[in-house]
Amino acid sequence: xxxxxxxxxxxxxxxxxxxxxxxxxxxxxxxxxxxxYRGAFNAAFCPLQPNTAWAVSEHGAYxxxxxxxxxxxxxxxxxxxxxxxxGIAFDPADxxxxxxxxxxxxxxxxxxxSSGRIYRSSDGGKTWEKLTAPAGEKPGTGFCELLIDPxxxxxxxxxxxxxxSGLYRSxxxxxxxxxxxREPERRCRPMRNQNSERWIFRSGRERQAGFLxx
Numbered sequence: 001x002x003x004x005x006x007x008x009x010x011x012x013x014x015x016x017x018x019x020x021x022x023x024x025x026x027x028x029x030x031x032x033x034x035x036x037y038r039g040a041f042n043a044a045f046c047p048l049q050p051n052t053a054w055a056v057s058e059h060g061a062y063x064x065x066x067x068x069x070x071x072x073x074x075x076x077x078x079x080x081x082x083x084x085x086x087g088i089a090f091d092p093a094d095x096x097x098x099x100x101x102x103x104x105x106x107x108x109x110x111x112x113x114s115s116g117r118i119y120r121s122s123d124g125g126k127t128w129e130k131l132t133a134p135a136g137e138k139p140g141t142g143f144c145e146l147l148i149d150p151x152x153x154x155x156x157x158x159x160x161x162x163x164x165s166g167l168y169r170s171x172x173x174x175x176x177x178x179x180x181x182r183e184p185e186r187r188c189r190p191m192r193n194q195n196s197e198r199w200i201f202r203s204g205r206e207r208q209a210g211f212l213x214x
Contacts, residue, residue: 001050007068009040015055017068028055028071035062035071041086041103043068046095054098054125056085061100063125074125075100087143091157092150096124101161103142116141118161134161134168 006022009015015036016025028035035043035055045067046052053064055071062071075085086103101118116138118131135141143163152158156172 002067005067007043007045007053007055009036009043009055009057011039011041013040015040015043015057028068033062033071033073035060035064035073042088044088044090046090047092048090048095052095054088056088056100058084061085061088061125074121075128078119078128084142087146089146089148091154092148093154097122098125099146099148099159100128101143101146103144103163116143118143118146134170135166 002019004021005017005019007015007017007028013036014034015028017028018025029037034057036057037059039058041056041058043053043055046054051065051067053068055062055064055068060073060075063074064071084102085100087101089099089101091097098121099118100121102116116133116135118133119128120131121128133141141164143161145162147160147162149158149160152171159170161168161170
């Protein structure tokens with residue numbers, strides 16, 4: 001609701017906030033809570049709760065109830081850290097339903113890093129449910145975007161998740177286990193067109209490309 005307020009971050013750095021459209025910036029993190037510790041990869045305001053923001057980083061997901069001024073880490077209960085959190089998505093009808101997913105850390109096994117995980121919370125991040133990993137929890141798996149079809153039934157949401165591992169579709173977060181339904185050997189990236197519609201862009205080893213789904 002306030003276009004003056006923006007959040008951004010940098011890899012291997014911190015997260016920043018502006019309330020004057022980018023003229024000045026504040027480094028986030030106080031009282032030992034740093035939403036950009038060792039890399040800030042994504043941030044989003046809840047569409048239905050504009051003062052509520054989330055930020056995801058190398059070591060956790062953080063929630064703010066005052067438009068990004070102060071933060072609370074919400075993933076301390078999830079084991080297997082560090083997790084390389086990369087993205088976040090909200091149910092379009094209920095922003096207390098939150099999805100978190102991991103990016104692609106490395107193609108090599110680096111202990112104790114984990115890969116390919118997706119989590120869902122139904123209570124605004126107080127508790128988390130681990131979903132089926134559609135590409136398996138192996139080095140090199142990871143995702144960059146999760147889309148939720150707002151026209152799908154609320155009790156059986158259709159989800160699309162895309163990344164280096166391919167494109168996967170599920171109903172009610174029941175992702176098929178690897179190798180499952182996927183676009184093989186494709187790297188998928190999100191993009192928007194001039195009407196702000198969200199699409200998933202696919203590119204392959206043969207440098208072919210295509211639009212898969214709005």
